[in-house]
Amino acid sequence: MSWGPLLLSLKVSLLATALVAAAGLLAAFALANARFRGKSLVESALLLPMVLPPTVTGYYLVLLLGRHGLLGGSLYRWTGWNVLFTWQAAVVASAVVSFPIMVRSAQTAIESVDPEMVDSSTMLGYTRAETALYVVLPLAWQGILAGIMLAFTRAIGEFGATLMLAGNIPGRTDTMPLAIYASAASGDWSQAHLLVAMLTALSVVLLTAARHYSRSVL
Template identity: 45%
Template sequence: MEGAWIPLWLTLKVAGCATALNLVAGVGLGWAMARSRFPGRDLLDALFTLPMVMPPTVLGYYLLVLIGTQGPIGGWLLQHFGIRLIFTWQAAVLAAALVAFPLVFKAARAAFETVDPQLEQAARTLGLGEAAVFFRVSLPMAWRGVLSGLLLSFARAMGEFGATLMVAGSIPGRTQTLSIAVYEAVQAGQDDVALFLVAITSLTSIAVLLAAGRLLPGRVAAAA
């Protein structure tokens, strides 16, 4: 049973890194979409939300095409830097980040839309630059929504299976996350290991969801 803890730590690392990526991309794009009006905005919003409804295996295939050794990104990294992304824990991070991205993006956008633009304009009138307005006015007023989205993203990243399996595989100790370890344990008839891993995953996910619900009860469901 000791080996069952390895997928847990790997999953926490993958989910943490994926959430960090979504913190930058999701919050930035959520703020930009909340404050911008331009032709094609609704289409762009739909594209950012697409990973929420698209099958994870399809997302995994897209990633495989992009970061595989023959793909435009993976091939370039391998040729110029000797970096092979496919079947690494970093590939698992990209898969988890892609699948969980809409949860941060939608929550951040909704949170920033509740911030009064007149307060931001007043800050600009007082001489603050755009970065200062964002970090000193917009983000402090929207932090609950942003944090709830990040918590939901972390929980979703912990449970990612399909896209991760396609681009990272199931290498014990290297890319085998909790959800994949559960699948492998069931396939191998190791019901005690599977039950232990399921219990860990369930308790961790419940704790994260309870924390998100306490931060912003009304918006967690809307963001999902």
């Protein structure tokens, strides 16, 4: 049995989760504070990867990041490097797919903080950013942490978008879900059993922890 897929999955998911935690927290703060026309449209757009089939999300990412893509094209011209079929592509796929979960949980947590607390801090002279740091974050951290855990769970289970964007290259982009598919397809059942058991155990642990911190989302 090879430990490659497990280690790769952990590396990819941890990186993706770190990105998602930072970006998702900023997005959640922005959305919780913003009042503008079309807010609900923006929210829906951000949540789209949650309901789209992952292969569709992956397809969009290929269009965007491919050698001739909107972003990928410029990047290739400047650096000669393309993200497709690299382990970094797996990070991007996992991040994009788990981003909505993080935003949703964090936004719910931030919005559930009593507005009087925020007003009170404002009247005591604190800027929005200071109030966010000293009052909102400490009061909303449980929901935010739950969001980070769920994002990680979603990232480590990512299959469809990863396959589209990173392919399934043994030793390079075969994260656990992809390795399970490959093992089962080639009849390597002992490897498949083991990977399935590990992924299940990990997911159960993370889900339990996330539920412990969040009563509102799950």
